[in-house]
């Protein structure tokens with residue numbers, strides 16, 4: 001597609017300003033969509049972000065049905081999108097965030113071929129996780145290429161305490177709670193019929209994208225249940241049988257709520273729409289791991 005760079009820049013800007021954009025008008029294919037994603041990530045890395053790992057999407061029927069999309073997708077997980085387990089995460093910079101429970105694998109060795117994925121130690125550990133997804137498209141609606149271009153809606157992720165990886169434990173109960181109320185239940189067996197397939201699938205899609213999986217990276221295997229809307233103040237908790245639990249609380253920074261109410265009362269004279277969290281590379285600043293060393297925040301807007 002000719003406007004590949006433009007679409008990447010538009011999606012990057014949408015994520016940074018927390019303002020949704022319309023879906024691209026022109027048709028483009030999956031291969032081009034992955035090129036847009038690569039360019040989008042290149043822009044972030046250029047500002048000093050780093051990759052924390054990779055993710056899969058639409059690995060369960062529940063997610064595919066919810067979003068009306070029917071192929072497994074692959075995305076990149078930026079380090080700056082990490083939210084600490086048990087923390088408060090500022091969600092004021094998100095557009096219309098949702099949360100979903102994830103199985104997270106810790107890559108133990110460099111995986112540069114499908115064979116490497118079978119080697120002992122390929123997976124170093126496993127944990128229960130929560131992913132925050134936030135489509136940069138209006139109304140959270142997209143085609144398969146659109147969502148791939150938008151880095152699979154990746155916006156934040158939380159990882160619980162790492163557990164030893166026991167491949168025989170693949171069919172485990174999953175619960176997602178909001179404010180202590182169970183909102184989704186499922187089984188990790190819903191992930192590609194067996195979550196162990198997630199590694200092979202991630203390796204395949206990574207290789208297609210010209211990447212290898214690096215030791216220390218996370219792999220989000222894809223939600224086993226549909227996602228739930230995330231609202232300010234919500235305490236989100238996911239639990240996976242034998243893997244333990246993980247949680248965070250959604251907060252909104254005071255400056256963001258102040259600017260929101262200011263713009264609401266001055267809407268007639270306001271020069272344009274509010275840009276909540278526009279100064280932050282990603283929302284979730286209060287809970288971001290290593291937030292102090294997050295490069296790209298300083299001077300990025302100047």
Ligand code: OOG
Nearest residue numbers: 057058063152153222223
């Ligand atoms: C795309 C992200 C899908 C998953 O776990 O299935 C995903 C979306 O639903 O907006 O992360």
Ligand code: MG
Nearest residue numbers: 100131222223
């Ligand atoms: Mg996900």
